[in-house]
Amino acid sequence: MPPLDALVRDAHALAMGDAVPVSDAEAEVARQLQICNACRYCEGFCAVFPAMTRRLEFPKADVHFLANLCHNCGACLHACQYAPPHEFAVNIPQAMARVRGQTYHDYAWPPALGKLYQRNGLTLSLALAGGLALFLVLAVALKGGLWQVPGADFYAIFPHNLLVGLFAPVFLFAVLALALGVRRFWRDVTPATSGAPVSPPAAAEATHDVLRLKYLDGGHGEGCHNDDDAYTLARRRCHHLTFYGFLLCFAATSVATLYHYLLGQPAPYDLPSLPKLLGAVGGVSLALGTAGLWRLNLRRHPLQGDAAQKPMDRGFIALLFLTATSGLALWLARGTPAMALVLCLHLGAVMALFATLPYGKFAHGIFRTAALLRHAVEKRQPSPIGLGAD
Structure with missing residues (x-):
């Protein structure tokens, strides 16, 4: 028989209108938000608290929405008079982080793979990248071309059609899995x-907030908290470097695809070609951003997040860093005996990144974008209780 507290929690959830009983993490967020709703000291810090004031109760869907709206800047934790060791133990960043991790699992597609969120750690990510790279190295070695110098032609090692056949299905599956997951969340x-x-204004506002990472400003424009009470913009800057570095690298690949199929110009490319320019700037930005995020992750205060998700966070950071640095190293290794080996390492890292995208920290950007868009829509509507702060 379930414990008494679980029965009480499930009955409370059903009374609040939840078709599915809430988890312990969701019930804890609801408890803390009830306290925050009575205090409202942090009302101007970020999007979470104005959205909170539009609610008197916090059923499952509302908790999922607010948890993904939170950017874990830490401002409310450091400002809260009810934070631990107070008996109320209000820690919104940590409670929200635990629910976010649960939403990624709950909305994973296919559902059977949702458990990968709990296992997608640093060791698994690097082992997957290393295993794929080793497989490619063995394939090249069996052909006798591992230490040969094939000039600067990548396709002399792996034919273009073979690479498309390897990477296109993995990438398309990742896009499909993320799209189906976030569609369920949106619904x-x-x-x-x-x-x-x-509406167009809501879409424009959400796009602006996503591209600027608006809510990583700590609520005052001075930045997030990390390992102490001091504000720092380092976390926002590292996220910007990582975010735009990734977009530039993706743009470089997209432009190179157009060069190959529309202009008949196969890789590799040299400066000042657009694919090389985008890839070089994006690779350096991505490497610097992920190195900074790794350092900040190691120094983050244990109360500012969910310790259980750190392996997943670090696995994603490590794969991004390895993808960026191996891509830059490949540029330097062109025309040398090391080119085939570096190419295998780079391709292994990229394939591992694609394979884990739907089941790792990358999902938080997709779900958070959806939450920001719903917030931009909601704030333009009259508050159902007449108390909203928007």
Whole structure:
């Protein structure tokens, strides 16, 4: 028989209108938000608290929405008079982080792979990249071309059609899995966020907030908290370097695809070609950003997040860093005996990154974008209780 506290929690959830009983993590967020709703000291810090004031209760869908709206800047924890060791033990960043991790698992597609969120750690990520790279190295070695110098032609090692056949299915599966997961999330949180359709002004505001990483400013524009009470913009800057570095690298690959198929110009490319320019700037930005995020992750205060998710966080950071640095190293290794080996390492890192995208920390950007868009829609509607701060 389930414990008494679990029965009480499930009955409370059903009374609040939840078709599915809430988890311990969701119930804890609801408890803390009830306290925050009575205090409202942090009302101007970020999007979470104005959205919170539009609610008197916090069913499952509302908790999922608010948890993914949180950017874990830490400002509310450091400002809160009810934070640990107070008996109320209000720690919004940590409670929200635990629910976010649960939402990635709950909305994973296919559902059977949701458990990968709990296992997608640093060791697994690097082992997958290393295993794929080793497989490619053995394939090249069996052909007798591992230490040969094939000039600067990557396709002399791996034919273009072979690379497309290897990477396209993995990438398309990752896109499909993420799209289906966030579609379910969107469908669940839309009724909880007014149900109104997306308008052009709301879409423009959400896009602006996503591209600027607006809510990593710590609520005052001075930055996030990390290992102490001091504000720092380092976390926002490292996220910007990582985010835009990734986008530039993706743009370089997209432009190179157009060069290959439309212009008949196969890789490799040299400066000042657009693919090389985008890839070089993006690779350096991505390497610097992920190195900074790794350092900040190691120094983050244990109360500012969910310790259980750190292996997943670090695995994603490590794969991004390895992808960026191996890509830059490949540029330097062109035309040398090391080119085939470095190419195998780079391709292994990229394939491992693609394979883990739907089941790692990358998902937080997709779910957070959806939450920001629903917030931009909701704030334009009248508050259902007449108390909203928007």
